[in-house]
Amino acid sequence: MSVALRTLLYKELLRFWKVGFQTVAAPVLTALLYLLVFSHVLDRRVEVYGGVGYTAFLVPGLIMMSLLQNAFANSSSSLIQSKVTGNIVFMLLPPISYREFFAAYVMAAVIRGLAVGTGVWLVTLWFVDLPYAHPLWILFFAVLGGSILASLGVIAGIWADKFDQLAGFQNFIVMPLTFLSGVFYSIHSLPGFWLAVSHMNPFFYMIDGFRYGFFGQSDMSPWISALITIGSFAALSLATLNMLARGYKLRN
Amino acid sequence: MPDPSAALLIEGVCKRFGSLQALDHVSFEVRQGEFFGLLGPNGAGKTTLISLMAGLSRPDAGRIQVMGHDVVADYRNARSKLGVVPQELVFDPFFTVRETLRIQSGYFGLRRNDDWIDEILHHLDLTPKADANMRALSGGMKRRVLVAQALVHRPPVIVLDEPTAGVDVELRQGLWAFVRQLNRQGHTIVLTTHYLEEAESLCGRIAMLKQGRMLALERTADLLSRPVQHTLRIRLSSGAALPADVLPVARATSDGRVAFVLDSADEVAACLAHLHASGVGLDEVELVRPDLEDVFIAMMQESAQ
Ligand SMILES: Nc1ncnc2c1ncn2[C@@H]1O[C@H](COP(=O)(O)OP(=O)(O)OP(=O)(O)O)[C@@H](O)[C@H]1O
Numbered sequence: 001m002s003v004a005l006r007t008l009l010y011k012e013l014l015r016f017w018k019v020g021f022q023t024v025a026a027p028v029l030t031a032l033l034y035l036l037v038f039s040h041v042l043d044r045r046v047e048v049y050g051g052v053g054y055t056a057f058l059v060p061g062l063i064m065m066s067l068l069q070n071a072f073a074n075s076s077s078s079l080i081q082s083k084v085t086g087n088i089v090f091m092l093l094p095p096i097s098y099r100e101f102f103a104a105y106v107m108a109a110v111i112r113g114l115a116v117g118t119g120v121w122l123v124t125l126w127f128v129d130l131p132y133a134h135p136l137w138i139l140f141f142a143v144l145g146g147s148i149l150a151s152l153g154v155i156a157g158i159w160a161d162k163f164d165q166l167a168g169f170q171n172f173i174v175m176p177l178t179f180l181s182g183v184f185y186s187i188h189s190l191p192g193f194w195l196a197v198s199h200m201n202p203f204f205y206m207i208d209g210f211r212y213g214f215f216g217q218s219d220m221s222p223w224i225s226a227l228i229t230i231g232s233f234a235a236l237s238l239a240t241l242n243m244l245a246r247g248y249k250l251r252n
Numbered sequence: 253m254p255d256p257s258a259a260l261l262i263e264g265v266c267k268r269f270g271s272l273q274a275l276d277h278v279s280f281e282v283r284q285g286e287f288f289g290l291l292g293p294n295g296a297g298k299t300t301l302i303s304l305m306a307g308l309s310r311p312d313a314g315r316i317q318v319m320g321h322d323v324v325a326d327y328r329n330a331r332s333k334l335g336v337v338p339q340e341l342v343f344d345p346f347f348t349v350r351e352t353l354r355i356q357s358g359y360f361g362l363r364r365n366d367d368w369i370d371e372i373l374h375h376l377d378l379t380p381k382a383d384a385n386m387r388a389l390s391g392g393m394k395r396r397v398l399v400a401q402a403l404v405h406r407p408p409v410i411v412l413d414e415p416t417a418g419v420d421v422e423l424r425q426g427l428w429a430f431v432r433q434l435n436r437q438g439h440t441i442v443l444t445t446h447y448l449e450e451a452e453s454l455c456g457r458i459a460m461l462k463q464g465r466m467l468a469l470e471r472t473a474d475l476l477s478r479p480v481q482h483t484l485r486i487r488l489s490s491g492a493a494l495p496a497d498v499l500p501v502a503r504a505t506s507d508g509r510v511a512f513v514l515d516s517a518d519e520v521a522a523c524l525a526h527l528h529a530s531g532v533g534l535d536e537v538e539l540v541r542p543d544l545e546d547v548f549i550a551m552m553q554e555s556a557q
Pocket residue numbers: 269272274292293294295296297298299300301339
């Protein structure tokens with residue numbers, strides 16, 4: 001890793017760590033509230049897979065949802081803040097390549113996502129005993145899912161000129177895709193049309209694969225989910241790198 | 253014939269924003285070790301040109317080299333040779349002064365740079381603020397940090413875009429002493445400023461830009477050896493109007509006065525006598541050394557003749 005890349009990564013980590021209360025503690029609390037409300041309402045009524053209660057089913061979904069949303073929030077909000085305040089110039093003046101730029105923002109966002117995901121996992125330990133059938137799948141989908149959202153965050157942060165545009169991107173794209181991905185339910189309980197729609201949502205595969213790592217069972221084969229997730233990341237990172245290489249909105 | 257050893261080579265550079273031609277075939281060279289002034293009124297294109305040098309934006313035509321490295325094709329080398337102090341007062345509110353400078357060093361590939369950082373902090377009178385958060389600094393101090401950030405990698409070419417805007421007199425002296433020292437040590441300096449005296453006392457050569465075009469590129473000494481001009485500013489009494497014959501040479505100023513740029517003291521006397529004879533009432537009369545804008549006006553009138 002070059003010094004420039006390491007420095008940019010360090011700067012991004014220091015940035016979210018200095019406001020860790022907002023960037024890590026707050027999303028953990030949000031996830032905990034979801035857990036309390038949904039599991040209280042639904043736990044005795046729903047059994048999703050054989051032998052898996054609703055709360056146990058919900059927890060990996062919540063971990064992954066928090067991880068994904070925070071990975072997105074990290075790269076997108078850091079970039080738009082730097083753009084709006086103008087201090088992005090400090091990263092544009094030095095000889096940092098666009099690949100290093102991309103790598104640093106994605107890695108920092110994944111680390112933030114993993115930190116929040118770990119936080120959610122730790123607090124939920126009090127509520128459920130989760131099995132850990134395939135830990136490597138857990139890690140695989142956590143890192144790759146985080147990378148996808150981090151990359152999407154880079155695109156959104158560069159594209160948006162104002163904070164409300166970024167909020168729009170988050171509310172109309174990221175939130176619906178996460179909520180309709182089977183965080184709160186197994187998509188097989190959905191009527192046919194919505195089932196088909198969910199199958200087109202890449203977020204579904206990330207969450208389903210992640211869940212497979214815990215229970216050893218899921219809606220899809222983890223290999224299919226892995227392929228789709230890898231494909232999504234490849235497509236998205238190529239698009240992001242292309243945007244950065246052209247200097248879109250950064251070097252006009 | 254372009255000089256391959258030039259610190260800065262600018263050749264036929266054009267840049268357009270929508271319908272506005274911000275830079276129109278600008279060409280000049282800055283030799284290594286020069287102290288060079290880039291002057292021009294607001295909107296002349298100075299910052300646009302600096303952005304192109306720094307790779308913050310891309311020219312529509314022409315090319316720019318920093319120490320022989322093309323700023324587009326060989327951007328890594330070009331950027332490592334260039335230090336830019338941006339005109340806008342920007343900072344990252346998450347960090348302290350020292351963190352800011354360490355991070356900036358890292359971006360340029362420098363890991364252990366604290367000795368040099370300490371020296372810069374000392375010269376810019378920032379040592380007592382080294383561990384203060386950027387948010388807690390006054391505007392003038394933030395600007396000093398901007399200067400410090402441009403110097404972390406000891407760039408051979410240093411570009412300062414109005415570094416003294418909003419900086420108090422004392423620091424201004426200190427800053428120029430430091431920049432002069434860097435220049436003596438061999439750094440090439442390019443400076444934009446709206447303070448003509450600053451440019452006069454510091455710069456060996458001055459380029460003048462207006463509406464994206466180069467008006468002049470001269471040694472400062474030659475510029476100053478032009479016939480001395482005077483600017484006469486008057487405020488008309490209410491209800492008074494200028495006689496028609498002076499309208500072509502009169503210029504309205506932003507504060508509601510009227511300015512005449514005149515070549516000699518005799519012309520000043522003649523102008524006032526003429527106004528008096530025409531029965532124009534005056535509330536206020538002021539005679540000033542020409543400011544930068546006056547120099548421009550005079551130069552443009554010359555070039556039009
Ligand atoms: N990003 C941009 N989009 C549109 N127009 C721009 C942009 N940047 C600069 N301009 C225009 O280009 C012209 C040159 O601007 P520039 O900032 O280079 O002037 P300047 O010489 O630095 O002026 P000042 O002394 O006020 O700093 C101005 O008319 C400005 O409005």
